[in-house]
Amino acid sequence: MALGLGTAAILLVVLLWELARPTLSRAFARVYAIWALQRRASAPAGYDPGRERRAELRARALLRSCIDERDWAMYRDLGFLRVWGAQGEHEGGMHASYAYLIYPHKPLVAYVPQTGALLNEYCVAFPDLSRPYGSSRLPDSDDVLAKWMALIADERRLVADANMHLPGRQIDPGRLRRDLARLARWERERAARDAHGSDLVRAPRGSDRAGAAERAGADRLAGDPAGSDRVGAPERTGSDPRGADRADTLHA
């Protein structure tokens, strides 16, 4: 009797196990998958949200060390660089017959400085095909520096490598005109500030003199309520995210 009951119990257990096994294995697999996902999400060596920001800070420092102080101030305040063309009728410099605007990860834009007429867009990129961290895009300021170096060193070659389009292909002409107006205003303000600063600050000598004059001018602008509508101020709070907004954020 006992032997019969024992055998029946064993058979019952085996039968139940066979019936429940598929369900149990599916449930186990589901629990394991959830556990693995949670473990991956909490792992420290995953996505690093600060990496791009740190990369851009390094790139900005490198750019600043390579270009003139005036050009750096232009990029910091306006979000783009202006480079005089060297292949035109006149030599490069402020009397050049054309110039370029360099934006990060946007085409070079050629224009006529005297009239503001837009000439061409030159689409050029510097993709790093090794794709470290999964992207081929250089940080913004590295892209600007690469364009600046290539343009300064070998304008003809860079333009030959680029795809040329009429203005408006990638950058809104209205935005370009606004940027040219901002640039003109920035240059006027800077010239006035430098002139005024050099009148006021004559005591410092040597290499610190220009910097002191500029600082004095900047201090005056900062303390002047009317200065709020001067260089770059509207753009700092306006809709242009490339320029001053980003500069402020990165320097914060």
Added chain:
Amino acid sequence: MKLLRMKPGHGEIVLAEGDVDVPEQEQALIEAFRRELDTGMWAAVPTHSPGSRREAELVKSFAEVPRDAERVIFFPRAAGGALEQDR
């Protein structure tokens, strides 16, 4: 002299650093320089002389790098067109 390379997601990295007047260090610089050119990078030397604007020159061999240059910056070669995500 420092050899720097622009790198996505990182900014510049130092590839090699050394004194060109020390033969062993110069050799290491030359090898690092060639390695980068072989991977298709462009090399630029930022230049600055007192009283003039800052400029840059592209170099194709280590011999073209001025002996007193402080940095050589490598960056990916230019390609026409924009990246897909830019459009």
